[in-house]
Amino acid sequence: MRTDEEKASKGGAADHVDDLKQVTTADVDDDEEFSRQEQRKIVHRIDARLVVICGVGYLVSLMDRTNTSVAAIAGMTKDLGLKIGFRYSIIVLLFFVTYIVAQPIATVAIRKIGPRIFISFIVFTWGVILIGFGFVKDWQQMAGLRALLGFLEAGFFPGTVYLLSTWYCRHEVQKRYSVFYIIGAVAGSLSGILAFGLSQMEGLQGIRGWRWIFIIEGVISILVAFLSYIFLIDFPDRASGAWGFLNEKELAFVVRRVNRDRGDVHVEPFTLGRFLRPALDLKIWGFALIFFCSTTVTYAIAYFLPIILVDGLGFGVGESQCLIAPPYAFAAIVMYTSAYVADKYRIRAPVIAFNSLITLIGLPMVGFGKGSALRYTGVFLATAGANANIPSAMAYQANNIRGQWTRALASATLVGFGGIGGIAGSLVFRSQDAPAYIPGIWAAITSQLVLLLTAAVMSWYFWRSNKKADRGELVIEGSLSVNPFALGDGSTSDFDSDDLLRNGEREVDNQKANRQPANCCLQPSNLSIQPR
Numbered sequence: 001m002r003t004d005e006e007k008a009s010k011g012g013a014a015d016h017v018d019d020l021k022q023v024t025t026a027d028v029d030d031d032e033e034f035s036r037q038e039q040r041k042i043v044h045r046i047d048a049r050l051v052v053i054c055g056v057g058y059l060v061s062l063m064d065r066t067n068t069s070v071a072a073i074a075g076m077t078k079d080l081g082l083k084i085g086f087r088y089s090i091i092v093l094l095f096f097v098t099y100i101v102a103q104p105i106a107t108v109a110i111r112k113i114g115p116r117i118f119i120s121f122i123v124f125t126w127g128v129i130l131i132g133f134g135f136v137k138d139w140q141q142m143a144g145l146r147a148l149l150g151f152l153e154a155g156f157f158p159g160t161v162y163l164l165s166t167w168y169c170r171h172e173v174q175k176r177y178s179v180f181y182i183i184g185a186v187a188g189s190l191s192g193i194l195a196f197g198l199s200q201m202e203g204l205q206g207i208r209g210w211r212w213i214f215i216i217e218g219v220i221s222i223l224v225a226f227l228s229y230i231f232l233i234d235f236p237d238r239a240s241g242a243w244g245f246l247n248e249k250e251l252a253f254v255v256r257r258v259n260r261d262r263g264d265v266h267v268e269p270f271t272l273g274r275f276l277r278p279a280l281d282l283k284i285w286g287f288a289l290i291f292f293c294s295t296t297v298t299y300a301i302a303y304f305l306p307i308i309l310v311d312g313l314g315f316g317v318g319e320s321q322c323l324i325a326p327p328y329a330f331a332a333i334v335m336y337t338s339a340y341v342a343d344k345y346r347i348r349a350p351v352i353a354f355n356s357l358i359t360l361i362g363l364p365m366v367g368f369g370k371g372s373a374l375r376y377t378g379v380f381l382a383t384a385g386a387n388a389n390i391p392s393a394m395a396y397q398a399n400n401i402r403g404q405w406t407r408a409l410a411s412a413t414l415v416g417f418g419g420i421g422g423i424a425g426s427l428v429f430r431s432q433d434a435p436a437y438i439p440g441i442w443a444a445i446t447s448q449l450v451l452l453l454t455a456a457v458m459s460w461y462f463w464r465s466n467k468k469a470d471r472g473e474l475v476i477e478g479s480l481s482v483n484p485f486a487l488g489d490g491s492t493s494d495f496d497s498d499d500l501l502r503n504g505e506r507e508v509d510n511q512k513a514n515r516q517p518a519n520c521c522l523q524p525s526n527l528s529i530q531p532r
Contacts, residue, residue: 034253042250046167049245051176053231054160055183057123060221061156062184063191064130065095065149066302067213070195070324073306073317074210075202080139091143092303092426096419099150103416106155107162107408108275114238115163119156120229126152127221133214134207150419158415162408165398166235167254169261171343174395178339181391182332192306192324278406279413286458287397287410288417290352293451294393295421296428297359297386297444301327304429304437305379311434313372323376327383334358334384339391348396349459355392356448356455358385363448367441382444389451400462421447 031039068091072082082088110118129148136142160180168176195213202209233242236254246254278284305327309320334355342351358381365378394414401410424447429440468474 031253031256033249039253039257042246042253043168043172045246046254047176047179049231050164050167050233051179052183053228054164055180056224057119057156057228058160058180058184059186060123060127060217060224061153062302063194063217064126064221065153066299067191067195067217068092068146069303069306070192070199070321071210071213073310073320074195074199074213075208076210079208079210080136080142082139087139089426089430091139091146093423094143094147095150095153096422096426097150098147099154099422100416100419102151102154103158103412103419104275104409107158107412110155110159110162111235111404111408114234115159116229116232116234119159119232120225122152122155123228124222124225127218127225130218130221131215133218134211154419157418158411161394161398161415162411163235165401165407165411166258166404169258170399171346173398174339174342174348174391175336177391177394177398178336181387182335185328185332185335185387190325192321196318196321275405275409278403278409283400283458283461284397284410284413286454287393287400288413289454290396290451290458291390291393291414292417292421292424293356293447293454294386294389295418296424296447297363297382298390299422299425300428300440300444301379301383301386301425303426304440305383307434308366308379308429308437313375313435315372327380328387330380331384331387335388335391338388339395342392342395348392348399349455352389352392352396352455353452355385355388356451358382358388360385360445360448363441363445367436367438 034042068076068088072088077083077088080087082091126149129145129152133142133145136145161177164176164180165173194217198213198216199209201207201212204212207215230243233239233245236251236258239245240248240251305324306320309315309323310317315323338351338355342348362378362381362383362385366375366382367378369375369378397410397414398407401407424443428443429437433439465474
């Protein structure tokens with residue numbers, strides 16, 4: 001006769017639940033070596049070193065991939081004949097083809113090579129490529145270089161999202177993602193102003209102003225690559241020896257803390273099957289779909305806002321390049337506010353839904369509003385809501401994933417679908433639809449409706465699964481029959497909050513042991529803690 005443990009491992013449920021003893025986990029901030037104040041100082045040092053340098057890298061990444069729009073209105077369209085057919089859209093699109101294809105390879109490479117070497121190398125290389133943009137002779141050469149740029153940038157965003165998620169507990173991550181993304185959003189705020197200034201170099205050394213935009217921004221990327229090589233840090237389990245960073249005791253504390261929160265600091269040995277197996281989990285694709293719907297709007301705005309301001313709202317070139325900044329500044333405020341609320345109250349899907357509703361208010365104002373003032377106000381709302389959902393979707397996924405290689409694949413699929421959103425965003429606003437761009441507006445509205453439906457379905461799934469786990473009918477992924485971090489004194493992790501239960505999204509994969517039968521265990525292939 002099989003034991004309860006065997007039944008649980010085979011069938012995902014346990015009989016005689018009332019007889020099973022519950023296990024509790026330690027509060028992530030209860031540490032035997034460091035006080036709460038000392039812990040906060042350590043976390044802030046991680047913020048200053050990791051979030052800032054990743055954010056600066058993301059700034060140049062966004063600036064370098066979206067500067068085609070400001071170069072287009074500065075003379076590139078005329079010089080390269082980009083108004084013929086779909087040439088401009090093709091140039092924008094090709095970036096995302098290679099960007100998507102290279103995602104899985106890049107997330108494996110960053111774990112194998114290490115963030116400092118890998119990220120600094122790709123940033124340096126794409127900086128060189130960007131300088132080459134300034135010397136192209138025709139649109140085909142520009143298209144080829146855009147494809148190379150996409151291949152190189154493919155490793156940056158999923159790699160940094162993955163890296164950031166390994167250093168923080170789940171209830172801390174969205175604020176960090178937001179700061180990271182806000183620093184990057186400065187590219188959206190300032191790229192137009194910077195491009196306007198660089199375009200004033202028209203004729204210097206016999207080079208057109210739009211070409212100087214690419215050349216100087218490529219040089220900036222190379223400088224950031226050198227900074228990344230000096231200051232970027234590795235994953236927590238192998239970050240010892242980083243220049244001017246944490247000592248061995250402080251790093252050990254970080255590992256203990258993250259292990260208490262979700263138990264997946266130490267990486268499992270890589271196998272292709274282990275890396276690809278999580279692709280069968282539908283929720284990974286649900287997170288990716290939410291991200292796709294968000295990036296469809298953000299990329300559409302990034303690529304076409306300068307053009308819409310000129311062709312649709314009647315502003316001049318200089319005015320349009322400067323009017324790009326205010327909507328992104330407003331988006332930064334909305335982004336951090338929503339992240340603060342989400343982390344404080346430990347909710348994800350309701351915040352995502354709220355941001356999507358803001359976008360849905362703004363988009364019709366842009367497409368159907370009367371007068372430039374009303375339509376420009378709509379740009380503020382659409383830009384803010386869509387961009388605020390980028391870190392929200394990243395945190396929603398990060399909170400529900402366990403295991404290093406599962407996290408790597410999930411980051412690749414999330415950002416890969418974000419790249420597909422970039423393809424969609426590059427195609428929805430067509431020059432022949434100017435000045436109102438109504439088909440593009442409807443496509444963006446549809447994406448937000450799909451986002452709301454997906455978030456609702458996933459919240460219902462989490463709510464139902466949590467109810468089953470509470471009754472002992474479901475074994476949560478990543479659970480251990482004996483929790484090595486349990487205190488046994490009735491204390492629980494800070495993240496296991498009834499607030500999440502009320503909102504139907506107490507994250508399934510990271511359910512705490514005191515909500516699970518102690519004798520339920522998973523098969524070894526499903527465990528996400530690697531023995532030390």
